[in-house]
Amino acid sequence: MSDAIKAATLEYATRLGDDSVVLGHRISEWISFGPFLEEDIAYGNVSLDYIGRARMFYTYAAELASDGRDEDDFAYMRNDREYRNLLLFEMPKGDFAYSQVRQLFADVYYTVLLPELVQSKDETLAAIASKAIKETKYHLRRSRDWVLRLGDGTEESHKRTQKAVDALWGYTHELFDMDETEQLLADEGIGVDVSQLRDAWLKRVTDILTEATLTVPEDSWEVKGGRIGYHTENLGHMLTEMQIVHRSHPGCKW
Amino acid sequence: MTPEENFMRKIEAEEKIEPKDWMPDTYRKNLIRQISQHAHSEVIGMQPEGNYITRAPSLRRKAVLISKVQDEAGHGLYLYSAAETLGISRSEMIEALQTGKAKYSSIFNYPVLTWADIAAIGWLVDGAAIVNQVSLQRTSYGPYSRGMIRICKEESFHQRQGYEAMLALAKGSPEQKAMAQDALNRFYWPALMMFGPHDSESAHSQKSMEWKIKRETNDDLRQKFIDQTVPQIEVLGLEHPDKALKWNEERGHYDSSDLNWDEFWSVINGNGHCNRQRLEHHIAAHDEGEWVRDAITAYNEKKRAKKAQNAA
Numbered sequence: 001m002s003d004a005i006k007a008a009t010l011e012y013a014t015r016l017g018d019d020s021v022v023l024g025h026r027i028s029e030w031i032s033f034g035p036f037l038e039e040d041i042a043y044g045n046v047s048l049d050y051i052g053r054a055r056m057f058y059t060y061a062a063e064l065a066s067d068g069r070d071e072d073d074f075a076y077m078r079n080d081r082e083y084r085n086l087l088l089f090e091m092p093k094g095d096f097a098y099s100q101v102r103q104l105f106a107d108v109y110y111t112v113l114l115p116e117l118v119q120s121k122d123e124t125l126a127a128i129a130s131k132a133i134k135e136t137k138y139h140l141r142r143s144r145d146w147v148l149r150l151g152d153g154t155e156e157s158h159k160r161t162q163k164a165v166d167a168l169w170g171y172t173h174e175l176f177d178m179d180e181t182e183q184l185l186a187d188e189g190i191g192v193d194v195s196q197l198r199d200a201w202l203k204r205v206t207d208i209l210t211e212a213t214l215t216v217p218e219d220s221w222e223v224k225g226g227r228i229g230y231h232t233e234n235l236g237h238m239l240t241e242m243q244i245v246h247r248s249h250p251g252c253k254w
Numbered sequence: 255m256t257p258e259e260n261f262m263r264k265i266e267a268e269e270k271i272e273p274k275d276w277m278p279d280t281y282r283k284n285l286i287r288q289i290s291q292h293a294h295s296e297v298i299g300m301q302p303e304g305n306y307i308t309r310a311p312s313l314r315r316k317a318v319l320i321s322k323v324q325d326e327a328g329h330g331l332y333l334y335s336a337a338e339t340l341g342i343s344r345s346e347m348i349e350a351l352q353t354g355k356a357k358y359s360s361i362f363n364y365p366v367l368t369w370a371d372i373a374a375i376g377w378l379v380d381g382a383a384i385v386n387q388v389s390l391q392r393t394s395y396g397p398y399s400r401g402m403i404r405i406c407k408e409e410s411f412h413q414r415q416g417y418e419a420m421l422a423l424a425k426g427s428p429e430q431k432a433m434a435q436d437a438l439n440r441f442y443w444p445a446l447m448m449f450g451p452h453d454s455e456s457a458h459s460q461k462s463m464e465w466k467i468k469r470e471t472n473d474d475l476r477q478k479f480i481d482q483t484v485p486q487i488e489v490l491g492l493e494h495p496d497k498a499l500k501w502n503e504e505r506g507h508y509d510s511s512d513l514n515w516d517e518f519w520s521v522i523n524g525n526g527h528c529n530r531q532r533l534e535h536h537i538a539a540h541d542e543g544e545w546v547r548d549a550i551t552a553y554n555e556k557k558r559a560k561k562a563q564n565a566a
């Protein structure tokens with residue numbers, strides 16, 4: 001592996017790890033707050049899958065960095081300006097509709113992304129993707145079901161769900177942005193060219209939202225910056241909470 | 255043989271009582287009280303531990319904690335179903351919890367302040383629960399007994415993980431070790447009280463023993479737990495919180511300090527740090543979930559109507 005490719009792959013694995021840990025953390029905030037016990041369990045399942053992915057991506061990043069850092073150094077010892085996750089995933093959990101709509105957007109994203117990543121020439125990335133594909137199938141079944149029921153449920157649930165769709169839509173454009181790092185990896189057959197995936201994503205999302213009697217928003221605004229560490233104000237608070245114990249005891253084992 | 259005689263015959267012959275079997279009304283009520291209280295404890299217990307999910311100090315610990323809390327939710331579900339076989343619905347039980355008619359284990363009225371408290375809960379609280387639940391595997395009511403067998407397996411896993419987390423702290427930095435000692439000091443006594451008051455003062459003990467709902471007395475189970483915990487504390491290298499603890503050769507057990515039952519009753523009666531918080535949290539989540547549950551009902555209703563229309 002050339003130095004340039006190695007550096008890009010390290011950055012890529014870190015990004016994917018950041019996406020997973022941030023979304024997994026947000027989902028885990030629901031545990032004991034769900035509308036009924038079965039949902040607490042389901043939230044636990046999904047957040048565990050994402051935390052598991054984060055650990056695999058970070059472990060690989062640490063291996064590539066080979067500077068003595070481990071998965072926890074990536075998760076706990078980096079500031080919000082160093083985090084490279086997509087903004088969509090750092091938004092606060094909001095109400096149940098908000099979290100389920102965000103989940104639907106994420107699940108459809110991974111549904112179109114992972115089958116590409118599975119073909120990566122990088123065996124580690126391909127292996128992580130292969131495990132994640134199975135999880136995402138279950139995740140999407142669940143978030144799709146929820147959006148259908150909430151969208152086509154009561155007047156109130158419809159209103160809340162449409163509001164969530166509108167509030168989150170402008171954060172979805174960033175999911176399909178490429179930069180030099182990702183372009184290099186896509187050209188090498190290591191990373192995924194996400195710019196090619198928006199049509200497939202949009203078609204699936206549109207189908208589900210339409211079936212749920214919801215309106216697909218106009219593309220009238222977009223907020224971007226996660227991949228360069230230009231975050232919303234939410235991430236700092238999230239990381240403050242997530243990192244407090246770890247950072248209060250530097251160098252300790254848990 | 256009258257149904258009553260047949261019931262007592264089964265109890266004596268160690269046969270399980272099943273949902274469709276005749277049973278005395280007080281047996282049924284007693285079981286509903288105990289199983290629902292157990293279910294509520296699993297569910298309320300998700301809060302103190304859930305409280306640290308977002309702050310867990312490593313990704314591995316975070317995953318382990320999420321999966322533990324998720325297990326507890328599963329135990330709650332499983333126990334609610336066992337209670338439902340006795341003719342009460344989950345929503346009735348939840349209402350009883352939220353109006354204070356039904357209780358949950360008072361251990362969860364104590365605040366979880368540090369990461370070491372999470373370790374101590376896994377080790378001591380799940381540990382105490384197991385001692386009780388292993389005994390309940392032989393309880394006379396079939397669905398409850400089978401539930402306990404299934405739940406115990408996961409609880410021992412929780413205890414091992416809790417102990418292992420405690421060990422990491424006890425062998426860690428001086429601050430980590432102090433944190434572990436502090437957690438042990440605070441959770442040891444309430445864990446002993448989880449077995450309930452002395453049998454002489456326990457309102458439900460005697461009848462429950464006769465009917466073999468309970469198989470061992472509160473004090474016997476507590477003694478088991480005291481004995482098994484001593485070597486565990488030694489391995490941790492922590493100080494035992496009970497300064498009066500002493501091996502009694504004659505009894506083959508440890509003698510220990512009297513428990514502060516005034517404090518126990520005081521916490522149960524509303525003076526714990528978290529009594530109000532736990533119930534308010536449960537009620538708030540339940541109330542906030544109402545529109546979601548309504549949405550499911552409405553959605554299913556629409557689908558049903560559509561199906562009926564298509565069939566017509």
Ligand SMILES: [Fe+2]
Nearest residue numbers: 296299380383
């Ligand atoms: Fe438990």
Ligand SMILES: [Fe+2]
Nearest residue numbers: 296325326329
């Ligand atoms: Fe449990």
Ligand SMILES: [Fe+2]
Nearest residue numbers: 326380409412
């Ligand atoms: Fe447990």
